[in-house]
Amino acid sequence: MKLKQSALIGLAVAAALGTAAVQAADQYVGLPSYRVGPYAAGGSGIFGGMIDYFQLVNARDGGINGVKLIWEECETEYNNARGVECWERMKKGGPTGNTVFHPLSTGITYSVIEKAPADKIPVISLGYGRTDASDGRIFPYIFPLLTNYWSQNTAKIKFIGAKEGGMDKLKGKKIVNIYHDSAYGKETIPVLDAQAKMYGFTVKHIPVAHPGNEQQSQWLQVRQDKPDWVILRGWGVMNPTALKAAAKIGFPRDKIVGVWWSGAEEDTIPAGSAAKGYISAGFNVAGTNYPVIKDIEKHVVAKNKSNMEDKSRIGSVYYNRGVVHGIITVEAIRKAQEKYGKGKSITGEQMRWGIENLNIDAALLKKLGAEGFMPPLKMSCANHEGSGLVKFQQWDGDKWKVLTDWIESDQKLVRGMVEESAAKYAKEKNITPRDCSKEG
Amino acid sequence: MQFFFEVLIGGLLSGVMYSLVALGFVLIYKASGVFNFAQGAMVFFAALTFVGVMELGAPFALALVITFLAMVVLGVVTEKFVLRPLVNQPQITLFMATIGLAFLIEGLAQGVWGASVRGLEIPGIQDEPIQWAMDQWGIGISRFDLFAAGVSAVLVSVLAVFFNKTRVGRALRAVADDHQAALAIGIPLQNIWRIVWAVAGFVALVAGLMWGARNGVQFALTFVALKALPVLIIGGFESVAGAIVGGLIIGAAEKLGEVYLGPMVGGGIEGWFPYVMALLFLLVRPEGLFGERHIDRV
Numbered sequence: 001m002k003l004k005q006s007a008l009i010g011l012a013v014a015a016a017l018g019t020a021a022v023q024a025a026d027q028y029v030g031l032p033s034y035r036v037g038p039y040a041a042g043g044s045g046i047f048g049g050m051i052d053y054f055q056l057v058n059a060r061d062g063g064i065n066g067v068k069l070i071w072e073e074c075e076t077e078y079n080n081a082r083g084v085e086c087w088e089r090m091k092k093g094g095p096t097g098n099t100v101f102h103p104l105s106t107g108i109t110y111s112v113i114e115k116a117p118a119d120k121i122p123v124i125s126l127g128y129g130r131t132d133a134s135d136g137r138i139f140p141y142i143f144p145l146l147t148n149y150w151s152q153n154t155a156k157i158k159f160i161g162a163k164e165g166g167m168d169k170l171k172g173k174k175i176v177n178i179y180h181d182s183a184y185g186k187e188t189i190p191v192l193d194a195q196a197k198m199y200g201f202t203v204k205h206i207p208v209a210h211p212g213n214e215q216q217s218q219w220l221q222v223r224q225d226k227p228d229w230v231i232l233r234g235w236g237v238m239n240p241t242a243l244k245a246a247a248k249i250g251f252p253r254d255k256i257v258g259v260w261w262s263g264a265e266e267d268t269i270p271a272g273s274a275a276k277g278y279i280s281a282g283f284n285v286a287g288t289n290y291p292v293i294k295d296i297e298k299h300v301v302a303k304n305k306s307n308m309e310d311k312s313r314i315g316s317v318y319y320n321r322g323v324v325h326g327i328i329t330v331e332a333i334r335k336a337q338e339k340y341g342k343g344k345s346i347t348g349e350q351m352r353w354g355i356e357n358l359n360i361d362a363a364l365l366k367k368l369g370a371e372g373f374m375p376p377l378k379m380s381c382a383n384h385e386g387s388g389l390v391k392f393q394q395w396d397g398d399k400w401k402v403l404t405d406w407i408e409s410d411q412k413l414v415r416g417m418v419e420e421s422a423a424k425y426a427k428e429k430n431i432t433p434r435d436c437s438k439e440g
Numbered sequence: 441m442q443f444f445f446e447v448l449i450g451g452l453l454s455g456v457m458y459s460l461v462a463l464g465f466v467l468i469y470k471a472s473g474v475f476n477f478a479q480g481a482m483v484f485f486a487a488l489t490f491v492g493v494m495e496l497g498a499p500f501a502l503a504l505v506i507t508f509l510a511m512v513v514l515g516v517v518t519e520k521f522v523l524r525p526l527v528n529q530p531q532i533t534l535f536m537a538t539i540g541l542a543f544l545i546e547g548l549a550q551g552v553w554g555a556s557v558r559g560l561e562i563p564g565i566q567d568e569p570i571q572w573a574m575d576q577w578g579i580g581i582s583r584f585d586l587f588a589a590g591v592s593a594v595l596v597s598v599l600a601v602f603f604n605k606t607r608v609g610r611a612l613r614a615v616a617d618d619h620q621a622a623l624a625i626g627i628p629l630q631n632i633w634r635i636v637w638a639v640a641g642f643v644a645l646v647a648g649l650m651w652g653a654r655n656g657v658q659f660a661l662t663f664v665a666l667k668a669l670p671v672l673i674i675g676g677f678e679s680v681a682g683a684i685v686g687g688l689i690i691g692a693a694e695k696l697g698e699v700y701l702g703p704m705v706g707g708g709i710e711g712w713f714p715y716v717m718a719l720l721f722l723l724v725r726p727e728g729l730f731g732e733r734h735i736d737r738v
Binding site: 035037038039043181206210211216221224249250266269272274310 | 567
């Protein structure tokens with residue numbers, strides 16, 4: 001009897017150890033996605049693209065140095081409270097806890113800013129979130145990667161300047177900034193005001209109340225003000241409504257420049273012909289004509305493993321943005337494995353090191369099949385933005401067409417503002433900035 | 441002055457769009473005395489079903505018929521599984537049931553048709569200014585907004601005749617007054633509720649088409665229902681005409697408020713200004729402009 005009991009215990013222990021051995025070769029990523037609710041179109045596209053890229057890495061490469069990616073979705077409905085709930089639920093997931101958190105919401109990002117260093121889980125807010133978190137000395141676990149909102153705005157003004165025939169031609173011009181009346185919408189007001197002073201143009205900020213499905217009064221003000229350009233900083237239904245309202249007052253759409261959250265097919269298709277000519281910024285491009293997307297089509301979509309219900313969305317702006325999320329996540333894990341052990345699962349803290357030491361240069365982009373698809377990226381302890389490059393695209397009535405190469409942002413202006421704002425935050429929260437010269 | 445009139449006319453025409461949504465609330469309230477929280481979800485469901493059916497290859501008219509039938513089915517199912525078990529329950533219970541129904545319909549719509557945002561064009565009606573008005577008065581009046589105003593006028597006329605001149609309409613009013621008394625005198629409560637939910641479904645379909653053509657067919661259509669609330673408070677919950685007048689008042693006031701008062705307080709007041717107006721109105725005339733004054737004997 002005793003022998004039988006011991007044998008059973010032994011089997012159980014062996015099974016548990018066996019499971020642990022299998023789990024040790026997995027890398028868990030908790031995904032706070034939103035597939036229902038008001039912003040489901042953005043959520044399903046971006047998380048769909050990210051998951052398809054993870055599936056590609058598992059299917060084509062056998063994972064990252066043999067470590068398979070595993071993931072779990074948690075529905076937030078773009079709601080801050082639910083985002084925090086998902087953080088708590090997923091932080092201990094997988095063999096080493098959650099590797100990285102992609103909130104895909106400025107609100108949720110703000111909600112977990114203090115949790116991230118406490119739980120040692122990095123937050124990637126790619127193209128959104130708190131701009132001054134680009135200062136990694138104050139925000140060690142927050143990564144507003146690629147290009148933050150302030151950088152993007154300086155690139156926008158550069159683009160407008162180029163269209164006008166030079167930055168000196170901006171003097172005396174009139175720009176209206178139509179923004180979503182929220183923390184997200186207001187984020188770029190300081191940098192626009194600073195640039196208006198610098199270049200001598202006037203800027204008028206006009207807020208639109210959430211959700212933005214009524215904008216007649218705002219656009220009548222635009223008609224009265226007769227600006228040279230309009231900057232559109234919308235989200236969701238606010239975008240097509242703005243384009244329709246612009247058409248209604250006869251404002252030329254090719255004089256409207258939107259933020260990247262106003263520059264997807266979901267923003268232009270509902271506006272119909274009113275969207276034709278509209279320009280938006282972007283840190284990724286649309287289209288399927290990139291090797292990385294071709295590989296996804298071959299290894300994931302053709303094998304019926306795609307996360308996208310609507311296959312026509314593969315190659316859309318949001319889907320490709322999800323692929324960019326996937327590329328950065330995978331390459332940061334790979335980088336961390338170089339230091340902490342190839343073929344091993346890494347922790348959130350190790351992932352932070354991986355992100356801070358990430359260098360996706362032109363050669364690596366080519367190797368990944370993402371040349372021209374996303375900008376190069378070089379991270380550091382102090383610089384959590386890493387790129388600051390922006391492309392501009394124009395809606396031709398049917399699809400987005402890339403208008404420019406990567407345009408550099410005004411880092412001299414932006415970095416100064418970032419450091420000033422981050423220092424204020426550090427003082428408020430009594431944070432001692434990291435000494436990056438001592439970081440390995 | 442020209443700018444003032446442009447804002448005013450734009451506001452009045454926007455108000456008509458709010459009235460379209462408010463009408464659905466009025467219908468259900470008249471028949472059951474319940475504020476149907478699910479009306480916004482019904483607008484979303486109708487518009488999404490319509491574009492979904494069109495994507496399957498159906499022409500405009502057929503898609504309209506199929507969607508109407510879907511709304512009738514939704515109404516019948518709601519009556520059978522939500523309202524019938526709650527007959528004679530307090531109104532707050534029915535109200536809570538419609539809150540649950542709203543989430544169910546929203547989830548059902550996205551579950552069946554997906555989360556993608558769709559465009560919707562009403563054939564031959566562009567959301568562009570009428571050139572003649574521009575040339576004559578320098579005022580931009582949207583062709584689409586005028587069309588929506590015309591649709592509302594027809595809808596209100598038909599509903600007014602339906603409520604006041606038909607037996608079903610009179611039965612509806614009796615049911616609204618007292619479920620039990622209406623049943624006692626032989627009014628078929630279940631049939632009446634089915635009819636009224638089907639008609640509210642049709643109104644939701646019309647509102648969904650108009651708002652969908654304006655902003656795209658997406659989840660945000662559910663939010664337009666929130667603007668119907670101040671419209672109903674001002675117009676009165678039981679009045680079809682009140683929904684129109686309330687809509688006009690809210691539309692004009694919020695646009696004028698945004699343009700002339702907004703800049704003094706940083707702008708973006710359109711979201712809350714109608715509610716402040718409704719609140720003030722409640723203090724002066726709680727039953728609304730056209731609502732029935734209830735006097736309870738204690």
